[in-house]
Amino acid sequence: MPDPFQPKFVDLVRNFTTTQGTGNFVLGAAVAGHTSLASAVAAGERFYYCAMGVDKPAEREVGRGTKLANGTISREPISGPLTNFSNGTKTISLVVAANWFDDVGAWIHAGAGNLSALSTTDKTSLVAAVNEIAGTGSAGGMSGGRELIFATAAGASIGATVTGIDTSGYSAAGKGAARYTYDAAIDAAYVAANPRAAFLAANGRGFRLDQRQPLDVMMFGAAADDVSDDLPAFAAALDYLKLWGSVFGKYNGGPRLHIPAGKYYLSETLDIVGLTAVIEGDGSGMAAGPASRLRWPAGQTGIRVQRFNTSGADGAAGVTAIGGDGCIIRGLYLRGGYSTAGGEGEFHGIHLRGRTAIEDCFIENFPGDGIYIRATAGSGTVEGNANNWSINRCRIIENRDGIQIDGADVNAGVGILIDASANRRWGINDSSFLGNTFIGCHSDANGIGPSLVPTLTSHNGNRYAVIEGQAVGASTNAPTGTAAHNTWWHYVGLGGPNVGNSIPGWASGANSYREGGAYRTDSPNARTIFIGCYSEGSQGPAQTSTCTQIMGGEHGAGVRGGPALLAGLNELYCEGTGIGSRSADSSVKTMLTSDTTLAKHLNLVHTTHAPSGYGLQWFSNGRLSLSYANSGSNRPFEISGPTSTLNIGTHKMNFPALFGIADKKMLNGTVAPASGAFVQGDICWNSAPAAGGAPGWVCVTGGSPGTWKAMGALAA
DSSP: OOOOOOOOOOBEEEEEEEEBBBBOOOOBBBBBTOOHHHHHHHHEEEEEEEEEESSSSSEEEEEEEEBOTSSSBBBBBBSSSSSOSSOOOOEEEEEEEHHHHHHHHHHHHHHGGGGGOOOOHHHHHHHHHHHHHTOOOOTTTTTHHHHHEETTTSOOOOOOOOOOOGGGGGGGGSOOOOGGGHHHHHHHHHHHOOHHHHHHHHHHHHEEEEETTTTEEGGGOOOOOEEEHHHHHHHHHHHHHHHEOOOTTEEEEEEOOOOOOOEEEESSSSOOOOOEEEEOOOOSSSSSSSSSSEOTTTTOOSEEEOOOTTEETTTEETTTTOOOOTTTESSSSEEEEOOOOOOOOOOSSEEEOOEEESSEEEOOOOOSSEEEOOOOOOOOOOOOOOOEEEEOEEEEEEHHHHHHEESSSSSOOOEESSSSOOOOOOOEEESSSOOOOOEEEOOSSSSSSSTTTOSEEEEEEEEEEEETHHHHHTEEEEESSSSSSSSSSSEEEOOBBBGTTTTTTTTTTTTTOOOOEEEEOTOOOOOOOEEEEOOTTTTEEEEEOOTTTSSSSTTTTTTEOEEEEEEEEEEESSSSSSSOOTTTTTEEESSSSOOOOOOOTOEEEHHHHHHHHTEEEEEETEEEEEETTTTOOOOOEEEEESSSSSSSSSEEEEESEEEETTEEEEEEEEESSSSOOTTTOEEEESSSTTTSSSSSEEEEBBBBSOOEEEEOOOOO
């Protein structure tokens, strides 16, 4: 066994020397930028040195030195005889020699890995070496708060087999972090979970983990060769993180897991449960590589985040479990196994059943959706809660939908700077109950591409998109052939068939179609809002529900449905059942349509008639009225005209009861009022005036009904 040599370590220590022959080194001046051995090392202290000729580099020596009382350095070469230096200048440096690490390895290997079989001398040396690495004991070394783990043939930690190790530094006094405390059970769990455990146990190898730094999947046996199955390494890493977690209720927070740049193949879904993890790679989210790429085969979801009461793709779990929600996933490139031969299925890039933040990720080629968020608390199979989800700076391409959101508890989420393009159906498909917010997003070429179920068709030199809910009828009901819409088809613009992009010419029954395009919302409850988002004209239009709002941005294929669309400070319009409409080329805008009611879009609340209040209501006989509770009765005013395609034009504004100016009433009748309360200045106009008769009456003294005088007679 090597003798118990305890070296001194100091950075950047180097001197010049002109020593010749095999005698002790006599120190010269310190090399510029370095500390002198004379001040860095005390008399009697030992260290590793490397001496080399400046102009004769072939003359060299690595050994163990001791600073003597007279200031010279004794020499003990690690191997071979002393070097007989010739004349000339040399340097002598304080170094860490490989021999020291070999010695530690030799101590660990002693006794076939059974550390308790070491001699007392060797145990003492090993304990000193361990404490040196851990940052405890008088030797100093690295700072405290680190966890040192050594595997043995028995799979136990060094703390279980060797006494005398100073573990006080592990608790990092003053840091207040109990999870840094040395724990043999955690060490043993790590060894048991690590895919390299058999190798470590067989060879008695050791390693160190620093819990102040992210754990690395490579430490758990990941190969990153795009061939070997790295799922066990990822699972082991997550299991180990759970041991270090700090449980709070149904949540457990632990150290980060780092996934270095490389190509990782995972054979099955990586389920995140029991840990609120931060998982991060080295990608930007805007490009596929170079990055931390995770690849799955066909028929597998990539990453699934569970809540405390969910399991699998759609199962429920006991409420006493620890959830995975609250995670952050960032910097990853996720690729699925979709192929036209295998077809689509419910296998998604990231499946959220609990709240999660996704940042700087690139997601492509999954049979299902790039990101699939589905949760309804208390529903059983759709159990979960993903409210307040977050997606930021992600590019999501070539999936079924870029993002699909579905359920009653997937609301109040925010998507920012998302590029959802070239997906097979929708860029963003939001079926949430209460709505979400999207800011600065972009979509292009969704629903078009080779070998897809068509979302567009061509007829008479024009192109059309399937209207939401009309996919079945669209196969046998032709588009208009003009710039008009009909029940099944929405006019998009000029263009012929393009087989390469799955835009066929329309022929009855020749093709099956489905809805697809830029953005979709379908819940009449949801107040989803798109702010400054863009969609290119190479795809179907956005199709949105009545309460969706689109503010700013530009939408090349248009917007169909019921949103309030704020395109500029002087424009407020939408298409179909909303406040206003525009033609397909966006050039003609009208403020009103002939749909049944606008009260759900424009509501003027009257405080004395809460909760219903007053609202603007459109009536089929051509009147727009302000009426109480949208009932058609108690109408303060209405704008009406003959029933026609114009509805409101150069017609009349009617006040069925009376009209007032500056608190003075105006009404009409064939005689002055005989009942009712009036004030001076009120006017009653004659509703049947005749030549020589009065045009009306004026109240000159207020009362009930007050005193009324006829106006001057009309000319005969």
